[in-house]
Amino acid sequence: MAKVPVQFTLNGEEKAEFVESGATLLKVLRHKLGDTSPKGGCHQGACGACSVIIDGELKLSCLTLAETCEGAAVETTAGLAADGVMHPLQRAFVDEFAAQCGFCTPGMIMAAKALLDQTPNPTREDVVEAISGNICRCTGYEPIIRAVLTAARANSQNAA
Amino acid sequence: MAIWRGTGVAAVNYPTGMNLGGDPSQALVHSTPTGNFMVTLSSVDLGQGLKQVMAQICAETIGVPTEQVIIDTADTDTGPHCMGTFASRGTHRIGNAVIQAAKEARQVMLEVAAEALEVDAADLDTDGTGNIHVKGAPQKAISIFDTALTAHFKLGRSISGRGMFLVPRSFPETETGAMKPSTCYAHACTVAEVDVDDETGEVTVISVKNVFEIGRALNPRMVEQQLVGGSWMGISHALYETTEPYYPNREHGGTDFNEYLMPGPGDLAETEIIVLERPAADGPYGAKGPGEMCANPQIPAVANAIFDAVGVRVDTLPITPERILRALKEQRAGAV
Numbered sequence: 001m002a003k004v005p006v007q008f009t010l011n012g013e014e015k016a017e018f019v020e021s022g023a024t025l026l027k028v029l030r031h032k033l034g035d036t037s038p039k040g041g042c043h044q045g046a047c048g049a050c051s052v053i054i055d056g057e058l059k060l061s062c063l064t065l066a067e068t069c070e071g072a073a074v075e076t077t078a079g080l081a082a083d084g085v086m087h088p089l090q091r092a093f094v095d096e097f098a099a100q101c102g103f104c105t106p107g108m109i110m111a112a113k114a115l116l117d118q119t120p121n122p123t124r125e126d127v128v129e130a131i132s133g134n135i136c137r138c139t140g141y142e143p144i145i146r147a148v149l150t151a152a153r154a155n156s157q158n159a160a
Numbered sequence: 161m162a163i164w165r166g167t168g169v170a171a172v173n174y175p176t177g178m179n180l181g182g183d184p185s186q187a188l189v190h191s192t193p194t195g196n197f198m199v200t201l202s203s204v205d206l207g208q209g210l211k212q213v214m215a216q217i218c219a220e221t222i223g224v225p226t227e228q229v230i231i232d233t234a235d236t237d238t239g240p241h242c243m244g245t246f247a248s249r250g251t252h253r254i255g256n257a258v259i260q261a262a263k264e265a266r267q268v269m270l271e272v273a274a275e276a277l278e279v280d281a282a283d284l285d286t287d288g289t290g291n292i293h294v295k296g297a298p299q300k301a302i303s304i305f306d307t308a309l310t311a312h313f314k315l316g317r318s319i320s321g322r323g324m325f326l327v328p329r330s331f332p333e334t335e336t337g338a339m340k341p342s343t344c345y346a347h348a349c350t351v352a353e354v355d356v357d358d359e360t361g362e363v364t365v366i367s368v369k370n371v372f373e374i375g376r377a378l379n380p381r382m383v384e385q386q387l388v389g390g391s392w393m394g395i396s397h398a399l400y401e402t403t404e405p406y407y408p409n410r411e412h413g414g415t416d417f418n419e420y421l422m423p424g425p426g427d428l429a430e431t432e433i434i435v436l437e438r439p440a441a442d443g444p445y446g447a448k449g450p451g452e453m454c455a456n457p458q459i460p461a462v463a464n465a466i467f468d469a470v471g472v473r474v475d476t477l478p479i480t481p482e483r484i485l486r487a488l489k490e491q492r493a494g495a496v
Contacts, residue, residue: 046418097385101207128425135417138207140392141425143385 008069010035011079019066026050026061029076037078037106041135048134051107052076058114077106080113088158089113092151093144100138107134112148120159122152161359165366166469170460171349175342176440176449177249183327185249186240187257189218189265190320195290195308197222197229197265202239203254205231208451209382210250216378217255217444221262222269223286224304248449251378252344255444256325264321272311272319273302344440346448347373350394350457352429356469358488361481363466365395365429368458373436376446380435383450387433390454395429396422397455398462399478 003018010033019028026043029035029052041049043062050062053075080087086094089109099105108131115122115130122130127148136144177183188200199218205211215229222229233239242254267281273292274281277300285295286304293301302310311317332339353366370391377383400421406412414420439446459477467473472487 042417044416044418097381099207100209100385100389131425135422135424137393137422138389139385140389140431141428142388142392142431145425 004067006067006070008072008074010074011076012073017066021067023066024062025052025054025059025064025066025069025074028066029061029074035076035078037076038110039103039106041103041107046135047104047107048111048131049104049107051110051134053110053114053117056114056117058111075110075113077109080109087113088154089116089148089151092147092154096143096147096150098139098143098147104134104136108136108144112151115148116152116155120152121156122148124149161357164356164358164469165353166356166465166467167351167353168461168464168466168468169349169351170457170464172347172453172457174248174346174348174449174453174456176247176252176344176346176443177327177342178243178247179327179330179339179341182329183243183247183249183253185242185253185257185325187214187254187261187323188240188320189222189258189261189323190318191265191269191308191311192230193308193312195224195228195304195306197224197262199229199231199258199261200239201231201233201242201254201258202236203233203242203250204245205233206245208250208386209379210245210254212382213251213378213447214254214258217258218262220445221259222266223288224290225288228290228304248346248451248453250449250451251447252440252443252449253325253327255378255447256442257323259323259444260325261321261323264323265319266321268311268317268319268321269304269307272315272317273307275315276302276307276310343442344375344448346375346450346453348453348457350391350461352458352461352465354462354465354469356466356484358470361484361488363399363462363479363481363484365399365462367430367432368395368461369432369434370457371434371436372450372454373438374450374453375440375443375448376437377435378445378447383435384433386450387435387454388431390450391431391433391458392423392428393455394458395462397477398459399423399480402478402480 004021007016017032038061039049041047045060045063052061054072089112111131111134127145190198211231214231215226218229219226270281270284283294284292290304291301311319330340349371351369355364405414440448474483
């Protein structure tokens with residue numbers, strides 16, 4: 001099949017690839033660019049494990065064709081830590097024991113980041129709504145909700 | 161037509177491990193040349209934290225910081241024998257094997273340090289931060305780093321140990337049927353509060369209050385995490401999860417996880433967890449197995465709460481709105 005050139009930034013770095021027409025962004029991120037932080041769970045948009053942020057919006061990378069990302073800014077969990085220091089959301093997920101098997105965690109963190117980028121001081125209901133497209137089998141969600149609220153508080157304290 | 165509130169209670173007495181052909185696990189411990197300790201297992205960490213707890217158990221037994229222990233659970237072909245991570249057996253069975261292996265390794269480590277310090281091994285102790293010293297004379301000391309170098313490069317010894325824990329199979333007595341299928345039991349009790357809508361059959365879990373007795377909680381935060389997640393999963397088993405969502409015909413069954421219902425973050429009940437610690441005599445540092453039990457008592461508690469609310473006994477899981485409505489219909493027919 002003919003390949004299609006596509007250029008976008010991944011966590012701020014310029015990327016240029018020839019991809020198969022119809023290849024999903026998830027496949028290109030994991031298999032071409034070596035960023036395995038987005039996970040392939042259901043491959044049909046039901047579980048949220050593959051969530052990434054594209055131009056500031058939360059997207060399912062398993063349902064996004066890579067060729068539609070021309071010129072876009074793509075963010076994944078792999079780009080969150082800066083100079084070896086964890087992002088406040090990552091820190092909060094660790095401190096609140098918000099992961100067990102960890103498979104949903106990258107998607108949860110991106111869903112939470114998309115929320116906090118727009119709504120820095122969310123209510124509990126905001127958090128529940130924001131992660132409602134992400135399935136977790138282990139935690140019972142409560143520790144995840146707590147972690148997102150904790151990260152929001154940490155952010156607002158740093159900003160103050 | 162109305163919404164009815166009901167309360168239900170259930171308790172569980174949960175065996176740690178299993179009783180088929182005997183329940184063994186083995187572990188091997190050896191030091192690296194620089195005094196870290198490698199624990200080789202063929203057990204698997206499913207995400208519940210087995211590696212962390214095994215590192216704690218090994219570190220506590222040898223007398224080193226947890227960071228100095230590496231857990232390798234790589235391969236069931238090459239690792240020492242383990243029956244596996246199931247039946248709430250991991251912490252108890254594998255932990256006991258790790259203790260035995262770590263004790264043997266500690267003994268060799270102290271013998272090597274005794275050679276280096278020219279003292280008797282029985283007079284030595286560890287300080288828990290990476291050093292070995294003469295009891296009562298902390299200035300007479302050697303680091304575990306140097307002890308390992310001495311073993312590897314001067315004495316030609318392997319600081320290592322073998323661990324084996326076996327709960328033998330228990331057979332029932334012919335006359336009485338009496339047997340001992342498990343050596344220790346964990347316990348739990350749940351009180352569930354539900355609202356049942358007798359028009360739609362819908363159940364809303366208002367709260368679940370859980371008490372778990374799990375022996376010693378070796379890592380209290382991870383125990384809490386497992387219990388909170390398990391409590392949610394118990395509600396999920398009670399009301400949501402089935403591979404046959406389009407009952408009654410099996411050929412109309414779900415085809416993937418999109419059709420496998422679970423409660424989402426918007427469906428959470430108020431959840432309370434209380435942990436009681438009554439150390440098990442034969443547990444590693446007193447631990448029992450909380451694993452599967454954490455998702456069990458919620459199920460009968462919810463079923464009992466539904467009975468308390470609307471007076472119907474549903475004994476098939478999950479307790480779907482359809483099953484409740486059918487039971488209510490039967491109840492009304494019986495009343496006439």
